[in-house]
Amino acid sequence: MTATMSRPATSRPTSVARGYRFELVKLFAQWRVRLLVLACWVAPGLFVAAVSLQSSLPVDTLFGRWMNVTGWAGSLVMLGFAGTYALPLLTSLVAGDVFAAEDRLGTWRHLLVAVRSYRRIFVAKALASLTVILVLVTGMAGSSALGGLLAVGNRSLVGLDGHLLAPADAAGKVLLAWLCVLAPTLALAGVGLLGSVALGRSPMGLLLPAVVAIAMALAQLLPLPVAVRLSLPSYAFISWEGLFTSPPQLGPLLISMAVGLVWAAVATALAYVLFLRRDFTSLADNSGRRGLVVGAAPLVGLVVVAFAAVAASTPSLGSGIERDKLQNSLATAFAHLYRLQAEQLHRPAVTEAQLGATATCTKGDGLVVPQGAGNDWRCVVSWHLPGVAATGQAIYQLDVTPDGRFMADGDGPKDVNGYYQVRTPAGDRPNPLWQFDGNVELLPA
Structure with a gap:
């Protein structure tokens, strides 16, 4: 077997x-x-x-x-x-x-x-x-x-x-x-x-x-x-x-x-x-x-x-929050939102180029170096309307966080960046220029 x-x-x-x-x-x-x-x-x-x-x-x-x-x-x-x-x-x-x-x-x-x-x-x-x-x-x-x-x-x-x-x-x-x-x-x-x-x-x-x-x-x-x-x-x-x-x-x-x-x-x-x-x-x-x-x-x-x-x-050993970049960001946001406000208030349309908005900012009432985060930024935004000789100006208090985000709070004149309700097709909304958020790019452009 x-x-x-x-x-x-x-x-x-x-x-x-x-x-x-x-x-x-x-x-x-x-x-x-x-x-x-x-x-x-x-x-x-x-x-x-x-x-x-x-x-x-x-x-x-x-x-x-x-x-x-x-x-x-x-x-x-x-x-x-x-x-x-x-x-x-x-x-x-x-x-x-x-x-x-x-x-x-x-x-x-x-x-x-x-x-x-x-x-x-x-x-x-x-x-x-x-x-x-x-x-x-x-x-x-x-x-x-x-x-x-x-x-x-x-x-x-x-x-x-x-x-x-x-x-x-x-x-x-x-x-x-x-x-x-x-x-x-x-x-x-x-x-x-x-x-x-x-x-x-x-x-x-x-x-x-x-x-x-x-x-x-x-x-x-x-x-x-x-x-x-x-x-x-x-x-x-x-x-x-x-x-x-x-x-x-x-x-x-x-x-x-x-x-x-x-x-x-x-x-x-x-x-x-x-x-x-x-x-x-x-x-x-x-x-x-x-x-x-x-x-x-x-x-x-x-x-x-x-x-x-x-x-x-890249130059990145600083905070990345510099006055020139903050001014440019604020002026750009203001120009865009000004157009939105004009549309909501049924005013004549205007472009960002026609406005030519610019911003001038100081920090700590000019007593500290204008850079870095803080809630002591004060900025004046200037712009021009077509056919108007006078220069418009609006004041903003800015709170800038270390990551580059800022919140702009309108501080006059009231008819530009004060608080009031605007009637829109979606209902009453606060004035878009009253308070708004922005962002500063930390790295050089």
Whole structure:
């Protein structure tokens, strides 16, 4: 009788596609993720619609004063809130917990037996967390835009230099602004993956993206050199504002997006390396803080390299807020809004070239150097009307923030930039020259 020798059956590792579907099902099965999806797809629209119908608007928020004029302003207000609070929190709750959850539940051995590949586990988890984050961001963008459009309507949007964006142009710019903030969001997601791998079940792994985002947001409030601002990936949460000027201020936006994408790639790669080196034979959480320190060092190095590159390529060691640039921005915005006011008051049409608006600004009553942020800027805008010999003048008090945004508050004469209601086809609106926002490009033109 002949004995037949049977070879032991060999099993192949689970494919990335199957692992990805499995991780996606696990994430959406969590009540926390389901609640986040519901909140991101419903709450922004309800908030924007409710605020847009109020008489009191968040005028201290960028585009907040236009929320009852056009539906697109509400989505931009939500974008400003999301960049500061919502998106860092979402990345913490999703990417910051995708690996740590297995540590808390003690399910690494079961997962490794089922998948049999460290690399495929990491790729599947990273892709699943990225998918959930994209779903949440898409919900916030779509819901806020829909809420504003249903409450107010699809009307023109006033840009940061006072020029009108047609509804189609405004829609494209709003969509592009939401796409731009994906770069810093991915950077925080990479930090979340790194913290989740390095710190395991420790709560700090879950909080790491939010802590990093808060630290960078606080740094942006300080009077830092422009090169330092651009070397932080969080600046893309602010620099999208440059899309709403004519011509667009793309320099800071492109640099900050590139920094964010590099951060995302490096942080994810570091998390991958640390994950491959983990010892899963012990139930103890042996990842430790040493892995986080080793992973964080290259990210700090990225900030130094980005700072050196920006500082070497363009003059950016100052605040970027200079008197000439501020005067030009203010005069440009005033000229655009003067045309809008003339149209609303049914006055003869006039062009920006005919007005020839100029601005003269001082800081601190002329006792300090006229540069940098502060609420002690005082500017006088001058212009000429066709057929009128006298020169018109209007006074503005400016509050300039360290990131280049300014709010101009009219200080007379009242018939030009004082507060009064103007009747428009969309209802009574405040005088457009009374208070308005502007933006100074921090990098040289």
